[in-house]
Amino acid sequence: MSRKKKLIISLWMLWDKLFYKFFHIQPIDKENPLLCARVRTYRGKPIHLSDGEVIKKGDHILELHLNNKILFNMAIKCRSPLQLAVQMVRATESSLRKTSTYIQNHPKYKQIKGLYGVSIIHRGAKRFGFNVINIPKGPFSFFVNRYLCLLLFVVHLQGKQRLQTKSELLVPKIIAISKKEFMQRNV
Numbered sequence: 748m749s750r751k752k753k754l755i756i757s758l759w760m761l762w763d764k765l766f767y768k769f770f771h772i773q774p775i776d777k778e779n780p781l782l783c784a785r786v787r788t789y790r791g792k793p794i795h796l797s798d799g800e801v802i803k804k805g806d807h808i809l810e811l812h813l814n815n816k817i818l819f820n821m822a823i824k825c826r827s828p829l830q831l832a833v834q835m836v837r838a839t840e841s842s843l844r845k846t847s848t849y850i851q852n853h854p855k856y857k858q859i860k861g862l863y864g865v866s867i868i869h870r871g872a873k874r875f876g877f878n879v880i881n882i883p884k885g886p887f888s889f890f891v892n893r894y895l896c897l898l899l900f901v902v903h904l905q906g907k908q909r910l911q912t913k914s915e916l917l918v919p920k921i922i923a924i925s926k927k928e929f930m931q932r933n934v
Contacts, residue, residue, distance in 0.1 A: 811864035
């Protein structure tokens with residue numbers, strides 16, 4: 748890896764750390780900090796979920812974030828994209844099991860209506876019961892797309908090549924599930 752790439756990654760990880768601190772995003776499991784979260788008020792358009800629940804403006808959600816440092820460390824240790832995918836699925840399964848405990852112990856447990864995230868890494872989300880939803884067109888979708896593509900460029904070992912290969916799959920999506928359905932699946 749070039750010095751320039753190392754510098755960019757270091758700066759990005761510093762930005763990530765500051766972002767998490769500023770927005771009070773915490774690891775769900777300190778032993779396996781792949782998934783991080785914060786409870787916040789949802790401000791977007793209504794999200795209709797497969798179980799009939801609707802997350803609407805004003806509802807409390809558990810906003811999920813993938814820890815980019817953990818993802819980067821996984822990527823540099825894996826010999827192939829398939830090995831990385833398998834490791835990510837295993838780490839995500841473990842994190843999701845801990846998420847139900849995290850939710851139950853959260854002071855705002857009763858107010859949380861659903862779990863929500865926006866990611867470019869969404870192809871396995873349905874396996875865990877999440878709804879995968881297109882982001883409505885607009886400024887938010889434009890900026891999220893640019894931000895996540897830049898993130899992929901920075902943290903993926905073949906960032907530039909990855910953005911040029913199957914770029915139609917690199918579209919950020921909303922992943923969401925109602926708290927009720929999530930707890931039924933993970934308790």
